[in-house]
Amino acid sequence: MIKCSIIGASGYTGAELANLVQQHPQMQLKGIYVSEKSADAEAELGTLHRRYLGQLELELTPLATADVAKAAEGVDLVFLATDHKVSVALAPALLETGVTVMDLSGGFRFDSPAPYDKFYGFTHDNPEWLEQAVYGLAEWNAAAVCHAQLVAVPGCYPTASLLALKPLQEKGLIKLDTTPVINAVSGVSGAGRKASMVNSFCEVSYNPYGVLNHRHQPEIALHLGNPVIFTPHLGNFQRGIVATITVQLAEGVTQAQIDDAYQSAYAGKPAVRLYNKLAENHWPSINGVANTPYCDIGWKLDSETGHLVVVSAIDNLLKGAASQAIQCANIRFGLINYPLSKKVAV
Ligand SMILES: NC(=O)C1=CN([C@@H]2O[C@H](COP(=O)(O)OP(=O)(O)OC[C@H]3O[C@@H](n4cnc5c(N)ncnc54)[C@H](OP(=O)(O)O)[C@@H]3O)[C@@H](O)[C@H]2O)C=CC1
Ligand SMILES: CC(=O)N[C@@H](CCC(=O)OP(=O)(O)O)C(=O)O
Numbered sequence: 001m002i003k004c005s006i007i008g009a010s011g012y013t014g015a016e017l018a019n020l021v022q023q024h025p026q027m028q029l030k031g032i033y034v035s036e037k038s039a040d041a042e043a044e045l046g047t048l049h050r051r052y053l054g055q056l057e058l059e060l061t062p063l064a065t066a067d068v069a070k071a072a073e074g075v076d077l078v079f080l081a082t083d084h085k086v087s088v089a090l091a092p093a094l095l096e097t098g099v100t101v102m103d104l105s106g107g108f109r110f111d112s113p114a115p116y117d118k119f120y121g122f123t124h125d126n127p128e129w130l131e132q133a134v135y136g137l138a139e140w141n142a143a144a145v146c147h148a149q150l151v152a153v154p155g156c157y158p159t160a161s162l163l164a165l166k167p168l169q170e171k172g173l174i175k176l177d178t179t180p181v182i183n184a185v186s187g188v189s190g191a192g193r194k195a196s197m198v199n200s201f202c203e204v205s206y207n208p209y210g211v212l213n214h215r216h217q218p219e220i221a222l223h224l225g226n227p228v229i230f231t232p233h234l235g236n237f238q239r240g241i242v243a244t245i246t247v248q249l250a251e252g253v254t255q256a257q258i259d260d261a262y263q264s265a266y267a268g269k270p271a272v273r274l275y276n277k278l279a280e281n282h283w284p285s286i287n288g289v290a291n292t293p294y295c296d297i298g299w300k301l302d303s304e305t306g307h308l309v310v311v312s313a314i315d316n317l318l319k320g321a322a323s324q325a326i327q328c329a330n331i332r333f334g335l336i337n338y339p340l341s342k343k344v345a346v
Helices: 012-023 065-072 084-096 114-120 127-132 138-145 156-170 216-224 255-266 318-333
Strands: 002-007 027-035 060-063 077-080 100-103 150-152 181-186 229-234 241-248 272-274 295-302 307-314
Touching: 002 012, 002 065, 002 318, 012 027, 012 077, 012 318, 060 065, 065 084, 077 084, 077 318, 084 100, 084 127, 100 318, 114 216, 138 156, 138 318, 150 318, 156 181, 156 216, 156 229, 156 241, 156 255, 156 295, 156 307, 156 318, 216 229, 255 272, 255 295, 307 318
Parallel strands: 002 027, 002 077, 027 060, 077 100, 100 150, 181 229, 272 295
Antiparallel strands: 181 241, 241 307, 295 307
16 A cells, blocks of 8 residues: 655645545555645545545645655655645655655746746746656656656646647657647636636636746647647636647658557557547547546648647646646556556546
């Protein structure tokens, strides 16, 4: 049994994680934490998130930053489901205890501090751990995740975008010096549980935001190895992301090469479901992935112009956060592939 604790467990991704850890046949949930002065301190998780009423009965323990090492006592693995700045503040003391850390924030997704000043609005003061952290895109980085003490679980939009684009990039199918264009829409849970004007019910519309300056643009570009134009949109639904991506292919790339790129990249990778065997008018959708750990990918080539449209869909709280963190933990500790293993019911 891998013993786990979760810091930030009352939030949207933290609660999903708590549920997945509790259901995991080879994991044990030892502690769930919130900030020192949290309004939710001592509450049962199932009373905050009623889907889990009577199932998640552990109480949320308040944790002072200075005492964070307590969350590592007697456990093998700590999940950080906290804001970027909080994760950067908490991770070093946890790592010093020798525990493995899966961080769901963007606090360790880059290999240098520079993007933090420009895109995150704070100065990163831990370049050593930035260098050591492994980017946890589970289908692509398993060999490195296997040995990592600190895993930076990718952002939700980057997960959808990278899983769609990497098969093309790795096979050299994207035309040199061109920039894939990613238009993506996310449900409101992507903004977290804390109330704000932006995610207030009456304010949410369908609109772009972060145009040409969203922090996921450099994250996608870094881990793809190609610049991208990324435009996120806020949708008036709870959870899920659909990314519609337009790519200019290299001269002469055929349908067979594209199909082969996706099939060979994701053979034996049950979290990714390919739509090319479905009828032409079937595309990945929010309904197809919400509340599931899957990434669905479909594509269509315009053979006259060499443009490819790729559509990728995930649940932002699962494949975009909690279930991808569990996939990384499974890889790191050699566990069964829960919740994707066919032997275990989800
Ligand atoms: N929502 C999403 O779709 C995705 C989110 N992420 C990232 O995952 C992280 C968590 O996101 P999300 O679940 O949405 O966030 P929420 O705002 O829903 O939850 C944040 C959690 O952190 C707790 N917290 C805040 N400060 C501290 C602290 N100092 N010590 C301990 N706990 C603290 C909060 O509780 P309290 O304030 O009561 O203490 C709460 O439990 C973020 O970095 C986010 O960017 C990544 C991918 C997708
Ligand atoms: C709808 C919404 O607000 N989404 C969030 C992305 C959430 C996510 O992926 O988190 P990271 O911050 O950990 O990268 C945003 O655009 O900021």
